Amino acid sequence: MRPGPRRLAGIILMLAAAFLLAAPFAFKPYGIFILSMWAVMTIAAIGLNLTLGYAGQISLAQAAFVGIGAYITALLTTKGWPFWSTYLLGGVSCFAIGWVLGYPALRVQHHYLAFVTLAFNTLVYLIFRNEEWLTGGIYGISNVPRPDVAGWSMNGPREFYYFCLAHLALVSLATWWLIRSPWGRAFVALRENPMRALSLGVDTRRYTLMAFALGAGLGGISGALYAPLVQFVDPTPFALGLSLNLLLMVVVGGSGFFFAPFLGAMVAVLLPEWLRFTEGFYLMGYALLVVVLMVVCPSGLLGLAARLVRPAGRPGARSTAETSVAGPDAAVQSEGAR
Amino acid sequence: MSTVLAVRDLKKSFGGIVAVDGVSFDVTEGEILGIIGPNGSGKSTLFNCILGQLRPSAGDVRIDGRSVTGLRPCDLNRLGVSRTFQLLQIFPQLTARENLILAGQEHKGSMFSRLVGPSDAGLSEPADRMLEFFRLDHLADEQAGSLSYGQQKLLDAAMAFISGPRLALLDEPAGGVNLTMLTSLRDRLKAINVERGATFVVIEHNMEFVMALCDRILVLAEGRIIAGGRPADVRRDPKVIEAYLGH
Numbered sequence: 001m002r003p004g005p006r007r008l009a010g011i012i013l014m015l016a017a018a019f020l021l022a023a024p025f026a027f028k029p030y031g032i033f034i035l036s037m038w039a040v041m042t043i044a045a046i047g048l049n050l051t052l053g054y055a056g057q058i059s060l061a062q063a064a065f066v067g068i069g070a071y072i073t074a075l076l077t078t079k080g081w082p083f084w085s086t087y088l089l090g091g092v093s094c095f096a097i098g099w100v101l102g103y104p105a106l107r108v109q110h111h112y113l114a115f116v117t118l119a120f121n122t123l124v125y126l127i128f129r130n131e132e133w134l135t136g137g138i139y140g141i142s143n144v145p146r147p148d149v150a151g152w153s154m155n156g157p158r159e160f161y162y163f164c165l166a167h168l169a170l171v172s173l174a175t176w177w178l179i180r181s182p183w184g185r186a187f188v189a190l191r192e193n194p195m196r197a198l199s200l201g202v203d204t205r206r207y208t209l210m211a212f213a214l215g216a217g218l219g220g221i222s223g224a225l226y227a228p229l230v231q232f233v234d235p236t237p238f239a240l241g242l243s244l245n246l247l248l249m250v251v252v253g254g255s256g257f258f259f260a261p262f263l264g265a266m267v268a269v270l271l272p273e274w275l276r277f278t279e280g281f282y283l284m285g286y287a288l289l290v291v292v293l294m295v296v297c298p299s300g301l302l303g304l305a306a307r308l309v310r311p312a313g314r315p316g317a318r319s320t321a322e323t324s325v326a327g328p329d330a331a332v333q334s335e336g337a338r
Numbered sequence: 339m340s341t342v343l344a345v346r347d348l349k350k351s352f353g354g355i356v357a358v359d360g361v362s363f364d365v366t367e368g369e370i371l372g373i374i375g376p377n378g379s380g381k382s383t384l385f386n387c388i389l390g391q392l393r394p395s396a397g398d399v400r401i402d403g404r405s406v407t408g409l410r411p412c413d414l415n416r417l418g419v420s421r422t423f424q425l426l427q428i429f430p431q432l433t434a435r436e437n438l439i440l441a442g443q444e445h446k447g448s449m450f451s452r453l454v455g456p457s458d459a460g461l462s463e464p465a466d467r468m469l470e471f472f473r474l475d476h477l478a479d480e481q482a483g484s485l486s487y488g489q490q491k492l493l494d495a496a497m498a499f500i501s502g503p504r505l506a507l508l509d510e511p512a513g514g515v516n517l518t519m520l521t522s523l524r525d526r527l528k529a530i531n532v533e534r535g536a537t538f539v540v541i542e543h544n545m546e547f548v549m550a551l552c553d554r555i556l557v558l559a560e561g562r563i564i565a566g567g568r569p570a571d572v573r574r575d576p577k578v579i580e581a582y583l584g585h
Contacts, residue, residue, distance in 0.1 A: 182443040182452040182459045189429055189440055196427035199389065200497065201415035201444035 005309040016262075020165060024158040032157040033229075038269045039164040040225045043171050045249040045261030047218025052247070053256035054179060055211030056191025057105050061117035062246045064124035065094040065216045067238030069223020071128065074141040074233040083147030083228070090224040091217050098216020102209035121243050128235035140234030144227045154228075164225055171218060178214070179258065187211055191256070252293060254300025263301050339366040340402070342505050342537045343388070348397035350380075350387050357383040359561035360397070365505070370531055370538040372552030372569070374545070376582060380561040381541045382424055385507055389421055390414050401505065416445060418504035422494050422511060424541075430483025434474060434493055437482050438465035441497035464500060472496045472526055488519035495523065499530055505537045512544045520544070524551050549573065557581065 024032050048062045069090035076086040104116040128135050135141070146154045147163075154163045178184055186207045189197035198204045227233050249268045253260030271289070275282035297304035343365040350358040358380045365371050375381050386392040388399050390411045399407045406414055415421075429437050443452060443459040452459060469475045472492045477485055482493060491514070498506050511527070512520055524547060530536050542548040548555065549569040557565040557572060559581040565572055572578055 178453070180457045181455075182439075182457070185432070185436060185440050185443065188432065192429045192431060193427055195391075196423065196429070197440075198411045199391070199415060199421050199423075199427075200441045201412050201501065202440070203410075203412045203444070206449070 008309075024161050029157045032161050034270065034273055036157070036161045036164045036229050038265050039161070039168045040222050040229055041246070041249065041269050042168055042261050042265040043225070044219050044222035045246050045253070045265050046171060046175055047215040047222070048246050049250045049253075049255065049257075049261050050175065050178070050187070050218070051211050051215030053250055053260060054184060054191065055187040055208065057102075057208060057211055058110060058114045059101075059117045059212065059215065060114050060240065060243045060247065061101060061121040061124075062215070062219050063238045063240065063242035064121040065098065065219025066223040066226060066242065066246075067124060067128060067235075068094055068097065069220035070227040070233050070238070071135060071141075071223075072220075073224040073227040074144045075135075077145050077147075077228070078141060078143060083145075087221070087224040090220040092220075094220025094223075095213045095217035098219075099209050099213040101216065102212030105208050105212060106205055118240065118243075121240050125235055125239050128238060135235070138234060140232060142232045144231045144233060146228040146231070160229060164229065167221070167225060171221065175218075176258065183207070183210070188256075248290065252290060252300055254302030254304075254306075257300065257302035257306075260300060260302055267301075339368065341365070342367050342369075342402060343539070344398075344400040344403075345384075345388060346398045346400070348384065348387055348399065349395045350383055350392060351395050356561055358387060358394070361558070361561070361563055363556055363563065363566070365537055365539055367537055368531070368535050369554065370527075370540065370552045372548040372555040373539065373541045373558055374543070374548060374555060374572075375558035379558045379581075381558055382509055383561075384558070385421065385509055385539075385541065389419065389507060412444070415501070415503075418501075419507070420498040420501060420503035420505075421507040422498050422509055424509040424513065426487070426490055426494055428482045428490055428494050428497070430481065432482055433479050434469060434482050434485065435462065435465050435478040437493060437497055438468055438500050442500040445501040461500070468496050468500050471529075473522065488515050491515050492519070492523060492526070495526070499534075499536070502534065503536060505539070507539045507541075509541045510543060511540065512542055512547045520547060527551060545573075 020035075023035055027035065044062055044066050047065070048059060051057050051059050072090040072093060073083070073086040076089070077083055101117065101120055105113050108116060129137060131137070146160055148154065149163065152159070154160045179187070186197065186202050189200075189202055190204055190207055190211065194204050245268050249264030250260055251264070252267050253262070253264030267290070272282060272286050275285050278285055293301070297307075299307075341364045345364075346362050348358055348361045349356070361380075361384060363371075373381050373384070383392065387394040387397075390406070390409050390413075393408055397407070398405055401414075401417060401419060406417065409417075429440065432440065439458050439461040442461045442464065446452070446459045446461070447455060458465075466475065466478060469478050472495070474489060474492055474496070477489060482490065485493065491511070495508065495511055498508065508527075511523060515523060527538065528551065531538060540548065540552060542551075552569060555566065555569050555572045556563050557575070557578050564577050564581060565575045567575075
């Protein structure tokens with residue numbers, strides 16, 4: 001980025017941070033709840049952006065990981081476990097399950113992989129719904145407590161909002177570090193040209209599994225915050241719909257851009273609320289907006305922004321759709337990857 | 339001079355088609371070996387079998403006396419064997435410098451140190467030196483996808499050398515490169531061979547390029563080696579002329 005756009009981005013970033021910090025004083029509890037939900041969903045979308053946007057591995061199972069994180073936290077905190085232990089357990093369990101779910105990605109790609117992960121999401125949803133002895137079935141788990149931090153109760157909507165915001169900030173910093181590290185470069189290599197990456201010593205198997213596991217782990221963390229935010233957990237929110245919604249956030253924001261999840265989650269969580277004044281038409285209006293956006297800029301909102309600030313004559317927008325460069329040598333890739 | 343690469347009775351068949359049919363050869367340290375042959379003679383399949391991209395149906399590949407048959411390409415690369423592909427294979431979204439850093443980073447430290455260590459894995463300087471060596475230093479911060487075809491081809495070759503490989507297998511490095519670039523590419527490859535003692539195996543269709551670059555040439559036809567020797571001798575071999583021109 002040239003200095004001009006960089007300064008502009010810095011100013012936008014500072015204004016956004018100031019808004020997020022001041023917002024609870026301007027909104028009613030419901031508004032604060034929606035903003036907290038935005039922060040929580042952004043964390044899950046950051047995870048999916050890592051798996052899909054950077055490493056190029058499509059996953060339709062992110063809702064399942066949010067659900068697993070949420071159920072672990074809800075089940076254990078209502079039994080008196082301290083929040084932090086369940087939070088860690090949620091993240092680590094999802095990391096491990098995500099690692100295992102990554103194995104199919106070593107054999108199948110693209111829409112085939114989408115179906116594998118979709119099946120996993122459905123399986124997890126059915127477990128939430130049917131295994132009543134464990135999950136409470138459709139009745140769910142209510143009265144999920146909110147944690148204390150160093151003796152301070154996070155019970156109020158404002159306090160819990162800041163709690164979620166702090167988590168979002170930490171997750172963002174960690175992800176920023178990750179994608180700037182050689183790992184981030186290896187993830188992009190995985191997305192752009194796995195065969196060449198493999199020939200350059202990049203252990204594509206390990207990085208693919210890592211991309212799945214890290215994305216899933218962030219889904220778990222998001223879920224661990226979702227449970228005390230809503231204070232009630234039932235199977236419905238973790239069905240395929242949320243996975244598609246998270247996918248929408250990443251793609252609308254601009255798959256493979258660092259800030260895509262923030263923007264995408266705004267579109268998916270906040271926009272429907274703002275369109276409520278249209279009453280019965282708000283979902284239709286929302287759908288129409290998304291369709292128009294995808295037609296006008298398939299690389300998402302940030303792809304559009306990048307196109308506007310990029311100096312003329314420099315081709316190549318950062319969209320995953322335009323990065324397939326495998327060529328005829330790709331035929332050997334599937335055999336070599338085993 | 340010790341043997342760097344030894345290939346023994348390598349076979350690869352796809353269904354009923356035998357692409358590589360019992361090929362054996364040695365490459366000694368510091369040598370530039372050319373492999374030529376008509377289209378479909380099995381050159382690229384031979385490369386892919388040596389490099390673990392394809393699993394050979396039979397035979398053995400040894401690097402410095404150690405059998406590496408069936409090893410994954412990434413493990414082989416970390417043992418000091420690098421390659422380029424027949425078609426251009428770079429990472430168009432990364433800058434030229436980042437392409438080179440990526441090409442070298444997995445040779446540095448462990449998975450953990452690559453996560454917590456510096457963003458460039460300490461490779462910015464070597465990458466810039468390599469760009470300078472290939473006369474691409476003015477393009478370091480450009481997206482690789484925006485370079486010209488010839489420049490991308492040079493970058494592609496540079497990526498094979500950043501990790502200081504002991505053996506490099508280049509699949510048609512001169513394909514689609516214009517005359518000026520061609521001379522530059524040949525000079526650079528010669529220089530790496532002389533200055534760094536890298537051993538090369540080169541597949542090439544451009545006869546002039548291959549005759550000027552290589553110390554020795556093998557001729558492949560229908561999956562078999564039909565001739566071999568110094569460039570001048572190979573050029574005159576009637577079997578080679580027949581394979582290329584037909585009856």
